[in-house]
Amino acid sequence: MSAFTLPGFDLDAFVSATLAEDLGEGLPGGGHDVTAESVIAPDTRFSGVMDSRDAVVVAGLPIAEAFFRRLDPDMTIEILAEEGAMAAAGTALMRLAGNARAMLTAERCALNTVQHLSGIATMTRQYVEATGGKAVLLDTRKTIPGLRHLEKYATRMGGAQNHRMGLWDAAMIKDNHVLVAGGVGEAVRRAREAGVERIICEVDRLDQIEPALAAGANHLLLDNMAPAMLREAVALIAGRVPIEASGGVTLQTIGAIAATGVDYVSVGRLTQSAPAADIGLDFTPL
Structure with missing residues (x-):
């Protein structure tokens, strides 16, 4: 066998x-x-x-x-x-x-x-090709319960890289975490003080970038930003941490998103809708 x-x-x-x-x-x-x-x-x-x-x-x-x-x-x-x-x-x-x-x-x-x-x-390969080689494609945790390891294996076969495998291997601070913590900087600070090494912080506004970086985020997820705003965010971050674009990405839009200078583009539909x-x-x- x-x-x-x-x-x-x-x-x-x-x-x-x-x-x-x-x-x-x-x-x-x-x-x-x-x-x-x-x-x-x-x-x-x-x-x-x-x-x-x-x-x-x-x-x-x-x-x-x-x-x-x-x-x-x-x-x-x-x-x-x-x-x-x-x-x-x-x-x-x-x-x-x-x-x-x-x-x-x-x-x-x-x-x-x-x-x-x-x-x-097959869908993953289509998205990889649509990036034009300008960014790395990532999957997400939007998987069928019980099939995550297999579905994330399939995205690798299509040419993507795996995002975090679950809740255990990285902190991903999203809007609800920020809401409870009282701000992006405070949420990141708490994760850093808890000893978390890999801290991904989602931002949907440009004014959240500096507080997240100052508090110790080592990966920024730019959520639902149009290409013009993504380019502005990339310039502000200036290579200090890896940058991921996410939210509403389709085969028709991923090329323009990848061309903004982000390092990664994450797509939930790879496992959710293939x-x-x-x-x-x-x-x-x-």
């Missing part, structure tokens, strides 16, 4: 939970694939090909493999595309041969995962 590991992600637990959900384990009458068991003889064997129906950036094939191998450890599986590669429409991504019931039972879990992650990777990639799986009896 292909080696696939992500820090903080338990592949075995994910496969178990996903299959259990689809099979209805623990529910009255659940725990099995009614259709496959009633229609397909136990010793029937299939071959199959997973392929892209549209051009996609590939992500998630090793996870799909894990679903199939869970139900048929002896299944022959050949992964034909590298993670993060661009695959043209009609490209074969995976070939497999083994027990037909196992293939049919695992099919939807495997396809859902690859379609979702490849959809994220459509599933059109990837199919066709079987042939052996």
Whole structure:
């Protein structure tokens, strides 16, 4: 089986939970694939090909493999595309041969995962290309609960970098934190005095920049600023800390935003709104 590991992600637990959900384990009458068991003889064997129906950036094939191998450890599986590669429409991504019931039972879990992650990777690549190489694309915490590590993996396959992984690896001071603390400078000061090393501070006005920097912010997030204001903010910050632009970024606007001189552009829709990639799986009896 292909080696696939992500820090903080338990592949075995994910496969178990996903299959259990689809099979209805623990529910009255659940725990099995009614259709496959009633229609397909136990010793029937299939071959199959997973392929892209549209051009996609590939992500998630090793996870799909894990679903199939869970139900048929002896299944022959050949992964034909590298993670993060661009695959043209009609490209074969995976070939497999083994027990037909196992293939049919695992099919939807495997396809859902690859379609979702490849959809994220494909949209991410579009945004990366739209920056024109002038800024680094970041993802956000706008992920489906339970899928963050996989979705952020998919953005990396598309060419983005991960923003903070969660609430634990950086302080991100936003408007509500500022409201409670009484000001940008006070909020940053409290984080600094608490010993936080990485302090990201969101500002939506130019007059918030100096108080945030003076208090010790080491990354500024410029929220919902138009390109003209972003350029002015970049000039005021003058390279003292990394600068991130965020808020309402689309494929049509990211080029102009990246051209203002910011270091990063973060886009929530990469994980929040990416459509599933059109990837199919066709079987042939052996």
